[in-house]
Amino acid sequence: xxxxxxxxxxxxxxxxxxxxxxxxxxATTTVSLTVDNKFVPGSPTIEVGDTVTFTWDGGFxxxxxxDGVSSGTPVGDVGTTFSRTFEATGTxxxxxxxxxxxxxxxxxxxxxxxxxxxxxxxxxxxxQQLPFTGPEDGILPIAGAxxxxxxxxxxxxxxxxx
Ligand SMILES: [Cu+2]
Numbered sequence: 001x002x003x004x005x006x007x008x009x010x011x012x013x014x015x016x017x018x019x020x021x022x023x024x025x026x027a028t029t030t031v032s033l034t035v036d037n038k039f040v041p042g043s044p045t046i047e048v049g050d051t052v053t054f055t056w057d058g059g060f061x062x063x064x065x066x067d068g069v070s071s072g073t074p075v076g077d078v079g080t081t082f083s084r085t086f087e088a089t090g091t092x093x094x095x096x097x098x099x100x101x102x103x104x105x106x107x108x109x110x111x112x113x114x115x116x117x118x119x120x121x122x123x124x125x126x127x128q129q130l131p132f133t134g135p136e137d138g139i140l141p142i143a144g145a146x147x148x149x150x151x152x153x154x155x156x157x158x159x160x161x162x
């Protein structure tokens with residue numbers, strides 16, 4: 001059946017597009033909990049879908065986010081890790097409850113996924129300043145979005161034709 005094949009193509013396009021938009025370029029950032037009671041780096045900027053792994057390099061610490069997510073009881077074992085994946089944009093303040101008064105605090109800033117940069121050479125442009133991302137970022141998510149649209153159009157046309 002020709003129609004069935006077209007439906008398959010449309011669905012595949014939509015799914016592939018969603019995949020590109022949603023899950024590409026998940027990265028992991030490491031934050032060290034140091035023996036001198038600091039988070040290093042304390043306030044990294046990441047993208048949606050990225051993971052931050054806290055690593056105990058020395059000292060007796062915990063990681064407690066303002067929204068309640070936490071590493072649990074403070075521990076002093078070097079090599080302990082605690083990871084959190086961020087699925088929404090925003091700022092996520094956190095502290096070590098043991099050393100909060102000493103300034104052992106930080107904030108994770110989660111931005112919209114901008115993509116990994118690539119071969120594309122984009123348009124030229126305005127005097128926009130992008131401190132964290134290069135001008136080529138975002139091409140793959142756009143390609144993903146285009147696939148979603150294209151796949152949807154195929155399905156829509158099928159429905160109209162049928
Ligand atoms: Cu601490």
